[in-house]
Amino acid sequence: MEETTEAHMISLMKDPVSRDKGFLQLMDSYKEPIYWHIRRLVVSHEDAEDILQETFIKVYRFSDSFKGESRIFTWLYRIATNECTKHFRKNKRWIDKAVKIKEGMTGEWTGSDSEDGDAILVKFQHAILQLPEKQRIVFNMRYYDELSYEDIGQILDSSVNTLKTNYHYASEKIKQYLIDHA
């Protein structure tokens, strides 16, 4: 997304007359990447929908406080990631729910042509779910969203070196999981 478009959407949102229009433009531009970021972290669609809405409600409410020091997508990722972290703290047993959903998915694919490919995909995502919270977030942002370490650093308030270490450990653990469950 171009910075001029981002700035335009923010200026629309800061004007009470065009606030709703600016909000809808912003949400239409970012709802899908933010939804998938959330969904990969919480697994359940219902939870992802709630967190996505909560994220954009916060954006609507606090749009005046956005000073433009960072890019708008890093701000959105930051709010969404914080909401996910809050969700993990509130629902201690969310991981059990996520694993059940994953097992349900494996059942759905049995007998399909792409059984082998999907099975390894499910195993891979199982492996990601076993990671510690920080490593899981960093791995998802880097692997799936293809964000740079600098952007992830802005989102998570971490140094690039720490993030590289987190990603490295996450990759090693996933590889080991795939070997163990081959």
Added chain:
Amino acid sequence: MNTEFKEIGRKSTYKVPDGFFEKVSEKTLLMAKQREQNHRNMIITLRTFAAAASLFAFALIGYFILKPETKQIVQVKQTEVKQEIPKKAEINEQKTFTETTKVAPVKTITKATSPEELTDILADLSDDELLEMAAVYKSDPFIEESQH
């Protein structure tokens, strides 16, 4: 670009209900507006509550400021009364004392019948009292008349 796990790829295994992305923006906007309205209402309620609470606090402070003063007044009045009561008692005691000292000799003289009793009473009297009695005796015309 990250080249690890190339054979797995970035394909997602998750499914999204049909039409979810089309509806979610409008739905979220409505929720955001509703939330903002609720927030405003809550602020109004909180401000009203705060105003009521501060009024109550003022009233309470006023009550506690005034209450000790009334207590002090009562205490002062009570101490005054207490101080007055002993004075009255003292006065009564003093009065009774003076009455007894003045009246007793007269009563004893009037009631005395035998000469021994009269000499005992006179022996108890001081010189001043005897002089006083003598003066009364001389000045009182009825005493002489009654003796005659």
